[in-house]
Amino acid sequence: MTQITRDDVRAYYDRNTRLFLRYGSSAEVQTIHRSLWPQGVTRIQQALSVSNDLVLEEARALQARLGRLRFVDLGCGVGATLFHVLSGLSAPAQAVGLTLSPVQAHIAAEARRGLGLSAHLLEADFHHVPLAGGFDLVYSIEAFIHAQQPEQYLREAARLLNPGGRLILLDDFLATTDPRADAWLDAYRTGWFVPHIQAVETVRATALDLGLVPLAERNLTPWLRLRALPDGLARFLLNLGKRLPQRHPIVPSMLGSMALQQCLFAGWIEYRWLVFEKQ
Numbered sequence: 001m002t003q004i005t006r007d008d009v010r011a012y013y014d015r016n017t018r019l020f021l022r023y024g025s026s027a028e029v030q031t032i033h034r035s036l037w038p039q040g041v042t043r044i045q046q047a048l049s050v051s052n053d054l055v056l057e058e059a060r061a062l063q064a065r066l067g068r069l070r071f072v073d074l075g076c077g078v079g080a081t082l083f084h085v086l087s088g089l090s091a092p093a094q095a096v097g098l099t100l101s102p103v104q105a106h107i108a109a110e111a112r113r114g115l116g117l118s119a120h121l122l123e124a125d126f127h128h129v130p131l132a133g134g135f136d137l138v139y140s141i142e143a144f145i146h147a148q149q150p151e152q153y154l155r156e157a158a159r160l161l162n163p164g165g166r167l168i169l170l171d172d173f174l175a176t177t178d179p180r181a182d183a184w185l186d187a188y189r190t191g192w193f194v195p196h197i198q199a200v201e202t203v204r205a206t207a208l209d210l211g212l213v214p215l216a217e218r219n220l221t222p223w224l225r226l227r228a229l230p231d232g233l234a235r236f237l238l239n240l241g242k243r244l245p246q247r248h249p250i251v252p253s254m255l256g257s258m259a260l261q262q263c264l265f266a267g268w269i270e271y272r273w274l275v276f277e278k279q
Contacts, residue, residue, distance in 0.1 A: 004195040006100065006125060009146045012193045012253070013101035017078065019250055021107075030111065031080035033141050034271070036223040050223070051141055051170055052084040054273065058168060059085050059093075062136050069093040070135045072160060074126040074153070075100075075143020079108030079119070086117055095119040096135075098126055100146075127152045135160045139168035148195045151206050158210040161278040167212055169274040170220070172260070174199045181268040184259045188269070191256020200272060212276035221271045227261050 020032040035047035063069040069089065073082045076097030086095045097119060099105050105123040112119055124130050126140070127149055138157045147153040157167045174185075174197045188194060204214050263269040 004148070004189070004193050006127075006148060009193050009195075010100045010102075013077075013099075014103040016250060016253055017101065017103050017107065021078065029080060030078060032077050033081070034224060036220060037225055038223050049084070052081045054170070055081055055139055055141070055168060056085045056088045058139075058166060058275065059089060059137055062166060063089060063091060063093065066136055066164070069137065070095075071137035071139070072096040072098065072129075072131065072135050074098050074129070074138060074140045074157070075146070076104075076108065076121070077143075078104050079111050079121065081139075081141055082108075082119055083111065083115055083117055086119055087115065096122065096131065098122045098124050098129060100125060126156060129156050129160060131160065133160050134162060136162055136165045137168070138165070139170075141170045142172075144169050144171045145192075145194050145197060150196055150198055150203065154203070154206050154210055154212065158207075158212055158278060161212075163278055165278045166215070167207075167276040167278070169203070169272075169276075171272070172197060172264075172269050173203070173272050174268075175270045176268040178268060181263060181266065184262045184266075185268065187259035188256050188263060191252040191254070191259060194256075197269070200270075200274065203274065207276050211279045213279055214274070215277050216273070216275040218273040219270050220273055221264055224264060224271060226265045 017032065021030060024032065029045055029048040031048050031052065033051050035044060036050035037047050038050065041047050041050060059069060059071060071093065076082050076099050079097050082095055082097040086093060097108060099108065102123055105121055108121050112121065122130065138160050144153060161167065189197065200217065207214065260269065264271065
């Protein structure tokens with residue numbers, strides 16, 4: 001697989017974000033994260049908000065404990081989670097959203113104006129965040145997977161956090177070394193521009209070295225509605241897709257999505273919620 005650069009990730013979201021919002025989201029929620037379907041969730045609008053509500057719950061608990069809240073969304077996309085958390089708190093908070101994509105930054109700025117919220121939006125790289133420390137909460141939903149240097153991401157998160165502050169990651173993590181997964185993992189990485197996919201154990205060890213102590217872990221894969229295909233059919237479609245013209249930006253994304261579904265269904269990748277606390 002060719003090396004995936006920061007520019008590749010930026011171009012991927014610049015080209016596809018509006019398509020994701022049109023065909024993979026809802027007008028009410030406007031998120032480009034995955035839908036989650038725990039017991040009791042029956043509508044797509046609810047399912048798309050589950051991950052946002054999980055972050056909001058942690059933010060409320062921190063604000064109640066600390067009497068304040070400064071938080072930053074590293075990889076904020078179009079700002080849906082950032083705005084959901086900010087508007088769901090019972091007391092004022094300082095919020096910052098960071099995205100690599102100028103298209104996403106523009107959409108997020110328009111949404112912020114429409115909602116009348118006070119949040120600071122940055123177009124920047126989360127490997128080198130142009131902010132001083134002093135935050136109580138740092139989180140990323142489906143963004144950590146795009147880190148060219150996962151350790152540098154974690155180093156920046158640790159730097160940004162106050163002692164007692166928390167880091168939340170919700171993302172895909174490697175759950176196997178089974179060689180049967182290799183072709184699907186490669187298709188996922190290539191189609192979704194994923195430089196690295198790490199095991200939870202690797203992330204946990206790196207975080208501990210940086211003073212980030214694991215507090216909670218949950219496997220949320222059972223909350224996904226997977227659309228895995230029979231292996232033979234999926235491989236046929238993957239090979240067919242590779243022969244299609246790749247000019248349209250959605251083609252590699254669709255192939256990557258199919259590969260991810262196969263990996264999640266087989267248990268080769270898990271969609272996990274991780275919480276760390278800064279010592």
